[in-house]
Amino acid sequence: MSEDAITHTGPNTPSASRALMLLALALCLVALPFLVQALGQPALVPLATRVLIYAIAAASLNLALGFGGMVSFGHAAFFGVGGYVVGILYRNYVDDSLFLGLIPGTSQLLITLPAAILVGGLLALLIGALSLRTSGVQFIMITLAFAQMLFFLFVSLKAYGGDDGMTIRRRNELFGLNTRDDITFYFICLAIAALVFLALWRIVGSRFGMVLAGIHQNERRMAAIGIAPYRYKLAAFVISGMGTGLAGALMANYLRFVSPDMLHWTKSGELMIMVILGGVGTLLGPLFGAAALVILETVLTSWTEHWQLILGPILLLVVLFTQGGLNGLFSRLGLGRSER
């Protein structure tokens, strides 16, 4: 799995068909709002926005999980805290008060997003520094433990809505654009998603990414050639937390609502499932996984109340009969042509 990760995502292997596929994908994503408008289905724009936001979160998780081999079951922590950064800053902006008596509130996207990235990164630094002392199942469970602590913390914070969460009356502002408009917000999310995927592509192909892949394959050997795995893993974990925090901030803007639901362990599970479904340790896998899960959920829910009874077997079949998730399936069908 991780060997593929190097060969087909490294910047040194630009195959023509892969570049074409990427171009086609990008064109589709840009044309999507206009297409669905023309088809008279404007409700699909928010759906696509949700896919993009989850894709950012899943791709960030994938850096830790797929490329770094750190199976985090606690990424909801970064997702939710990113959302709460937007919520709390907006609350302080409306009340014209100072957060902790120090930080003024704001509703500028250019400030709230970097703030969410910063807070997500700092939190990941703290959680990662402690959690990376363990490995294997213990790592899975300790990341879950930290996320659950934050979940219960925010449930008990009545000042920020407790269990009920808090609403954000207006989306954050950006250059006087009408972010309330679904298509405008879609393009904001698309631009950010493109930047995130570009950054991840650069990271995975860099020396740092190579070291990370090496640690994933054999930590002891990397240590033997003079690389301290802990620092690299921690750095990857922090970057992963930053990206997930960013996605959380976008989600809070999208929903105009944050609640402890965003911190719940099922959210971590959902993100993990998107990654596994799409293809662990592949660059575009999380996008496919997020799209598949969000769209399946939406379609099946509108179809039948018992949608889980259909989603469950589909997931089961994907695990049992596709190696490497949807991304692996696509490339074996000849769409990617760069794997194996």
Next chain:
Amino acid sequence: MTLVLEQLLNGLQFGVMLFLLAAGLTLIFGIMGVINLAHGSLYMVGAYAAAFAAAQTGSVIIAIIAGLAAAAIVGMAMELFVLRRLYARDHLDQVLATFALILIFNQSVTLLFGRQPLFVSVPPALNGSIELLPGLTYPIYRLIIIAVGLAVALGLYLLINRTRIGMLVRAGATHREMVRALGVDIRLLYTAVFGLGALLAGLAGLMAGPILAVQVGMGEQILIMTFVVVVIGGVGSIRGAFFGALLVGLVDTVLRAFLPGLLRQVMTGSEADALGAGLASMGIYMLMAVVLLVRPKGLFPANV
């Protein structure tokens, strides 16, 4: 004082319930290396089967048999048809597959029994309380749960440490490949262990029926706590699961019972209640984090 004793007994009762689930989970993980998220579903299956049988026949004995049998059969079927294909795979594939199983189980149960929780009454013979100490009365049913849990713990201890099957289980937990190489039919052992784990989960589920509401999603609530127990105790270790379960059960119950009261002495009532409940829920996770930071393999690691 009696309040403290009562809460300790409640903690003990919760602890043995967790142990019944954790014992199966830790064996399955320790021996087969499978992360089984659907273990909570077996607990749910046991609870529903027993509740259904009790409502249909009114017989406690039949309800018990139905709960145990349903959980064991569903568990072994799960092993045969799904998990057996995943032993050689990555943990992540197992997570996704067993998550899919959770969806399937939850929705099937919703289809069969509806969304309304089922309420099960305590068997009449066990309904009532006895006075353990002057001023301390305690429900008989909860005492029975504690007794059954401790008996199962003793039985498992004897099974694991005194029998031939137990020897294979222990060997499987530490040197899986070697056991296979020595000609043991490992597939049969796997199915048997899985069935045993499912049986214990079903036992926990059917006993939980009269105390908690039998509803869809009851499995996931307790699953996470069970994982906490398994990790605190040390993956693959029955002894660890036992002490881990008692520790988690006691800590959780005691914090929930007394923390809001303690906080109320320094804060106003409603805030203290909210913060106390939150902190109490965080308690076991803090416990797990501290245990893992001090002993990364848990309190009683199996593979030393």
